[in-house]
Amino acid sequence: MSNWYQVLGVAPEADAAQIKQAYRKLAKQHHPDRNQGSADAAQRFKQIQQAYETLGDEQNRTRYDESLKRTTSEQRQSRATAANGERTRTTARPDFDPRDVQTQFERFFGFTTNGEKKEDTGNKTSKNPLDTSQLFDRYFGKRQ
Numbered sequence: 214m215s216n217w218y219q220v221l222g223v224a225p226e227a228d229a230a231q232i233k234q235a236y237r238k239l240a241k242q243h244h245p246d247r248n249q250g251s252a253d254a255a256q257r258f259k260q261i262q263q264a265y266e267t268l269g270d271e272q273n274r275t276r277y278d279e280s281l282k283r284t285t286s287e288q289r290q291s292r293a294t295a296a297n298g299e300r301t302r303t304t305a306r307p308d309f310d311p312r313d314v315q316t317q318f319e320r321f322f323g324f325t326t327n328g329e330k331k332e333d334t335g336n337k338t339s340k341n342p343l344d345t346s347q348l349f350d351r352y353f354g355k356r357q
Contacts, residue, residue: 217264217277225278229269236265 218225221235239261241247248254267273 215260215264216281217267220260220264221268223268229271232265232268236261236269240265 218227221232221239223231223235227235240258243254243258243261245251245255245258267277
């Protein structure tokens with residue numbers, strides 16, 4: 214979510230006249246007719262228009278301010294939780310630990326990173342199921 218106040222360069226307490234003045238100044242500066250062929254200027258102009266459409270209308274601005282406050286409070290809460298050392302879990306699997314990637318890899322693919330099968334199934338010659346060396350040898354001949 215973009216902060217439309219920052220896009221227009223105004224404070225959240227700015228009144229409608231200040232927002233309109235900032236919009237006009239930036240729109241004139243970044244207008245595509247004034248910046249022929251500049252994709253950055255065209256993208257910036259679109260952002261400026263969206264910001265003014267949101268902040269220029271009082272109802273849209275009220276809704277935007279509420280969502281901005283909600284987002285800001287959620288960010289503060291997540292930072293406070295992380296600062297307290299509590300681990301927030303965003304994954305769907307409760308047994309997934311991103312700090313132990315190798316174990317997760319072995320669990321998912323069923324073999325260790327050195328190519329051996331993780332579970333002992335009695336077949337000692339079983340190697341990495343993703344190993345394509347036999348297929349390569351069959352079509353291109355044995356490697357020397």
